[in-house]
Amino acid sequence: MDLPIVVGVDGSGPSLRAVDWAADEAALRGAQLRLVYASLWDRYEGALLAQELDRPKEEVMAQDVVGTARLRAERRRPGVPVGTDVVGEEPEEALVRESRGALAVVLGCRGRGGVTEALLGSVSLTVAGRAHCPVIVLRGSHDNRAGAAPRGPVVLGVGEKPTVSAAARFAAEEAVLRRVPLEAVRAWRHPAHATTAHSLFAGEPARFEEQRAAEAVEEALADVPAGLEVTRRAVEGHARDVLVAASHEAGLLVVGARHRHGPFGLHLGRVVHGVLHHAACPVAVVPEAS
Template sequence: MDLPIVVGVDGSEPSVRAVDWAADEAALRGAPLRLVYGSLWDRYEGALLAQELHKPLEEVMARDVVGAAEERARCHRPEVKVTTEVLPEEPEHGLVRESGSALALVLGCRGRSGMAEALLGSVSLAVAGHAHCPVIVLRDSHDDQARTGVRGRIALGVGEQPAGSAAVRFAVEEARLRGVPLEAVRAWWQPAHATTGHREPARLQRQEALELLEEALRDAPAGLEVDRRTVEGHARDALIAVSREADLLVVGARRGHGHFGPRLGRVARAVLHHAACPVAVVPEPA
């Protein structure tokens, strides 16, 4: 059985754009598309229609949301097989469970103001922090195309993950399927005690960063164009900067544990909040 690309829908404009992105991704991978609606999501217009039809508001909303998303997906990518599901529970719990049998999960994040646009919705953050598969989050300002990106490159944040890590594999596959270069970025710090006249510690730190890049990408296919970049400074700043030139930024999530299972690290949280392109958070084994 082919694993689907799952997209969370709720009738909002960001979720509509997520449907387009997910449909493109499904077409790219030859995968089915599964549209999931959490029936306890925020209400939107529909109360009047529910009264007219003498049906529960939740039933009318579920039908409208899922039906509209399915029609859009079929029009956008007729070749993709589409299924739908209404989950009678909070979306974060339902989507995390769905992620256990998904190829990837796509979410659109709402932003109703300048401040909201700089932040990340609670559902998106919760799902990204606990899902079992890669989670792609799109904010309102992000491009909504997966197949034909505007900038023509995939960016990968390289942490301490070994060669063949889940994040590396995901980024390599995205770049290969799209036929675009992969830009792998590793940030490094100059030791605090180093001075301008003593660059040896900094040189060693940069060399170590280069070696980590080489190790992480040693299994990349020979035909894939890979650009390796080391950047002095905070990893979050380096990745946010590179996201301005990428169609997708991929980061690994080696998660800690909180009251609701694993949770995201600081770098992953930062790029989810502020990256200029969609972000794929790929869970790594503990």
Template sequence: MTLPIVVGVDGSEPSLRAVDWAADEAAVRGLPLRLVYASLWERYEGSSLAEDVGKPSEQVRAEDIVATAARRAHRRQPDVKVSTEVLSEEPEYVLVRESRSASALVTGTRGRSGLAEALLGSVSLTVAGHAQCPVIVVRGNHDNQARTGTHGRVVLGVGERPAGSAAVRFAFEEARRRGVPVDVVRAWRCPAHESTDHPLMAGEPARLHEQQAVEALETALQDVPADVESHRRIVEGRARTVLVDASRDADLLIVGAKRRPGHYGLQLGRVAHGVLHYSACPVVIVPEQG
């Protein structure tokens, strides 16, 4: 069964930018594109009908939004098969449900510039924290245009996962499709309480944590494909800060997020949460089971 790339649309500039990005991704992968608009408009409009078309006015607006998004996708990638749906439900619930039968789910941010651009909308944040497929949050520009890759690399943030990480697999598959290398980054820090003022001991805690970071990176990458070029970097600093810095010269930033069975809260670690708000390029959150 061919699973589509699903995009949550709402008529905003960020969501149209997400449609552009998703259309390009669908073309590269040879997948269909599904555009979904969800809103609880019935709660507010009840059975009142627009006089000219016999439908609630918000439903008319929703159908216009998905039709506009579909035309935009067709113009950008004429060969991609596009379908649309309008649902009177909470958008967070709809998109998480859609993630169960999608190859990837794409959303935009709701900010438009400055500080607003840094603040991820609640829908995107909730979906990223609960979806069962990779979630791509398209950010990094302050207009309504999705940029094609210009830096020629994807960045993978490596955490504590062992070999076989879904995020590692996703990063290398994406790099292969794009024909670009993977910049694999592992951040490390020496906790302040482990440092010492003695000049002969000052370097030991740092060297220990740096070596542990090297070993974690090597473990995570032990089964990566040999046909994809990769560059490995160990960087001292907070993981969120290191990855946000790396995103400034990347076309895509990929991190994993552990999914805990039976846990119903937002399942995003601090690093994933941080890069979703501040990355300079689109971010992929890949669910890691267990």
């Protein structure tokens, strides 16, 4: 059975732009689109969609939300099959469940900084931390860069375990589909101490760390398809800062995430959490095997 690309919709501007991005992605992959509205409330308590429909917001119902999103997707990509569903439960729970049978889950992200971002990004953060498939969160300038059309390289953040990963495979696949280069980036730090046990780099700990980062990048790219243009970068700095900087020229930033248990259940690591809040382009969070 062909798996769909799932979009969480709620009638907001960012969620409608997520529909645009997902429709483009579905067209690239020859996949169907599934639009899901999940809420414990019957009505959408917002103004933007009500304005588009020229009706009081109290009269805008869940079916209007998914109907408007479906029309938008069909207009953007007429050849992509579109299905819809309305679920009476918390969106986090519904979308995590949907992720079990999806190619990817696509989410809009409202707010750009401060308390607004922290509150309105809670669904995205929860789903990205618990999903069973890649989750794409539309960071950056949604109006200008919402589409999945090529607008820059696909950037892969090479993580702590650089063996060929689900994130690396997903990033290479996206680069091939978009016909853009793949840029693999690994951050490294100057060691706190000026000595190392490695005789070849004795007295040169920074060089040793940079070489280790370069080797990690090569290891992550072991299964990259032949013919794909690849750029390899080992950059000194905090991983979050390095990846956020790379995102300014990227069409998509791909990071791997292992589900971690904390005092409040599953959550994302600091680097992934950081890029989800600060990246300048869409971010794909790809679950890795523990």
